[in-house]
Amino acid sequence: MGTASDTPRGREVMRGLKNSVAMQIGFIPFALVLGAQAVQKGLHPAEVSLMTGLNFAGGSEFAAIALWTSPPHLLLIAAITLLINSRHVLMGAALAPFIRHLSKRKALAVLFFMCDESWAMALADARKRTATQGRQALSVPYYAGVSAGLYLSWVIFTTIGGLLGPIMGDVHALGFDMAFPAVFLVLIRGMWKGMRAAIPWGISLGVAILTYLFIPGSWYVASGACAGLLTAWLMAKESAPC
Amino acid sequence: MLMTCLTIVVMALMTYLTRIAGYLVFRNIEMGQRTRQVMEAAPGCVLIAVIAPHFATGRLADVLALAITIAVASRFPLLVTVLAGVASAGILRWLLPL
Numbered sequence: 001m002g003t004a005s006d007t008p009r010g011r012e013v014m015r016g017l018k019n020s021v022a023m024q025i026g027f028i029p030f031a032l033v034l035g036a037q038a039v040q041k042g043l044h045p046a047e048v049s050l051m052t053g054l055n056f057a058g059g060s061e062f063a064a065i066a067l068w069t070s071p072p073h074l075l076l077i078a079a080i081t082l083l084i085n086s087r088h089v090l091m092g093a094a095l096a097p098f099i100r101h102l103s104k105r106k107a108l109a110v111l112f113f114m115c116d117e118s119w120a121m122a123l124a125d126a127r128k129r130t131a132t133q134g135r136q137a138l139s140v141p142y143y144a145g146v147s148a149g150l151y152l153s154w155v156i157f158t159t160i161g162g163l164l165g166p167i168m169g170d171v172h173a174l175g176f177d178m179a180f181p182a183v184f185l186v187l188i189r190g191m192w193k194g195m196r197a198a199i200p201w202g203i204s205l206g207v208a209i210l211t212y213l214f215i216p217g218s219w220y221v222a223s224g225a226c227a228g229l230l231t232a233w234l235m236a237k238e239s240a241p242c
Numbered sequence: 243m244l245m246t247c248l249t250i251v252v253m254a255l256m257t258y259l260t261r262i263a264g265y266l267v268f269r270n271i272e273m274g275q276r277t278r279q280v281m282e283a284a285p286g287c288v289l290i291a292v293i294a295p296h297f298a299t300g301r302l303a304d305v306l307a308l309a310i311t312i313a314v315a316s317r318f319p320l321l322v323t324v325l326a327g328v329a330s331a332g333i334l335r336w337l338l339p340l
Binding site for chain 1 (some may be wrong): 282284328
């Protein structure tokens with residue numbers, strides 16, 4: 001009787017699935033909130049599945065829904081998505097040495113499922129293997145197990161959130177809208193590298209608040225982010241002339 | 243409907259672009275120090291700008307709930323923070339209707 005988990009490859013997939021269980025469960029409440037809010041902003045539950053299935057990038061999906069209007073501002077949402085997910089560029093660069101042995105096609109498929117959590121777990125595992133086996137390579141079946149668990153959990157529970165959305169009532173009165181800043185604040189905490197590195201974020205917040213108070217529309221996101229990026233650029237010049 | 247689907251597809255293209263760019267561009271060359279620092283700051287700048295309106299509602303209940311959420315976010319995991327944020331906002335808005 002050869003079940004999948006008897007082969008070495010199958011065991012690696014199972015190891016990945018098992019290691020990601022805590023995170024899969026952790027996804028559930030945010031997935032439900034995201035789905036419910038999306039539907040209240042006018043998306044159809046199927047469109048919620050489409051969005052989370054094609055993007056699989058929680059931070060930018062939360063931001064898109066927070067800014068969603070009917071019809072949506074395509075350019076604004078595209079630009080915000082690009083900026084929020086710009087960290088993926090760094091993550092992909094860090095992962096590159098460990099997927100160099102894969103064909104380009106396979107590497108591009110692997111990268112579709114790279115989120116903060118799968119990246120962190122895959123990189124930690126790959127580094128451990130490099131240390132013990134001297135082989136700098138990602139275990140693709142392990143990564144597949146991690147990714148499958150996280151991806152399915154995210155898409156399934158955002159869809160369920162979308163289906164439950166209409167019966168959840170006024171989410172604002174219940175305080176559910178605070179789920180967005182809460183998720184964002186935890187994401188920002190995860191990127192925390194000290195006060196100095198946080199200066200651009202402070203500038204971004206200040207400029208965004210002023211813009212929000214004095215200029216109608218959604219310009220606060222663009223103006224805040226641009227001010228923050230400019231600050232980071234100027235600060236980098238001072239500390240590292242290269 | 244069409245606009246919604248189009249926006250979602252464009253979002254997905256942007257997201258996938260960021261996922262493959264690091265591998266495609268930087269698998270053979272080293273990223274500059276300055277580029278790296280700006281890219282590290284970028285996601286935080288955007289995330290905080292998106293939630294800026296929550297800091298500027300002018301409602302005491304919202305400001306207090308946000309302060310509680312920030313305090314919880316600084317030491318506790320995601321789930322606890324979201325529960326604390328939602329609960330504090332719900333309760334404080336009920337207690338302080340203005």
